[in-house]
Amino acid sequence: MKKQTIRPYLTAFRIRALLETQYRGAALGGVITQAFFGLVLAYLYTALYAGGDPAGLRDTVTYVWLQQMFFRVLMTSDSELQNQIMTGSLAYTLCRPVDQHAYWVCRDLAAQWVGALMRMVPMIALQFILPLEVRMALPESPAAFLQFLLSLSLGVACVAQIHTVTSAITMKTLDSRGFSGMISLLMMILAGNIIPLTLFPETVQALLRYQPFAQALDAPIRMYQHAQGTAEFSISLAAQLAWLAVLTAGGRALWRQHLRSITVQGG
Numbered sequence: 001m002k003k004q005t006i007r008p009y010l011t012a013f014r015i016r017a018l019l020e021t022q023y024r025g026a027a028l029g030g031v032i033t034q035a036f037f038g039l040v041l042a043y044l045y046t047a048l049y050a051g052g053d054p055a056g057l058r059d060t061v062t063y064v065w066l067q068q069m070f071f072r073v074l075m076t077s078d079s080e081l082q083n084q085i086m087t088g089s090l091a092y093t094l095c096r097p098v099d100q101h102a103y104w105v106c107r108d109l110a111a112q113w114v115g116a117l118m119r120m121v122p123m124i125a126l127q128f129i130l131p132l133e134v135r136m137a138l139p140e141s142p143a144a145f146l147q148f149l150l151s152l153s154l155g156v157a158c159v160a161q162i163h164t165v166t167s168a169i170t171m172k173t174l175d176s177r178g179f180s181g182m183i184s185l186l187m188m189i190l191a192g193n194i195i196p197l198t199l200f201p202e203t204v205q206a207l208l209r210y211q212p213f214a215q216a217l218d219a220p221i222r223m224y225q226h227a228q229g230t231a232e233f234s235i236s237l238a239a240q241l242a243w244l245a246v247l248t249a250g251g252r253a254l255w256r257q258h259l260r261s262i263t264v265q266g267g
Helices: 003-020 024-048 053-069 070-077 081-088 101-127 142-173 177-191 202-207 218-225 230-260
Strands: none
Touching: 003 101, 024 053, 024 070, 024 101, 053 070, 053 101, 053 218, 070 101, 070 142, 070 177, 081 101, 081 142, 101 142, 101 230, 142 177, 142 218, 142 230, 202 218, 218 230
């Protein structure tokens, strides 16, 4: 891609990131809410693990806190796109000489990263004043942290592509709640936000670990807790890249199909 063609997408990313920083009240509310649920779940698992496996408890508490810190990644959706689809003002956006799919993906990525960082930083500071038994652990090693960052970047990209699929379905159905609500529910359950996927039976671990929603946060958290060897890390990374490619191709195909025959609401 030529350098001059990248500029509109970088601008879209920057503008959406700046817009996200304006919602300070929402960010504060998110910090309080996720901190509350993090404490509730941490104490719940502390009670469940009482007299049991201390290492398992430490891993589970860390898993819970990381899920709460990056909860915004799972639940971010571009309400402006949904509103434009439902009101018909998307017709004006289509006049922009850009790749519509890439344009909205860049906006979504900006909202995810900035929204997550605005909640993550205060919650990391909170860890320093919490009792040790409900405090998250540090990464196992520098290698584990680097693996976590790389995997998290791919996970966030996978979530952005899932959102483009839901947006494409909205263009077809003109219903911004049904399919999106179903995907949000599946995301929270299968990404490990409600119950850590590591607590499910061993018989279903392989299936849970490599399904698309697990690539968002479950895969990065596993690497944060325990650095993976070269072979295991390669498999995990390949799974994320494969799902990212599938979701990107599927999202782009749906956008091309629906934009050719889009119904402008009210017109």
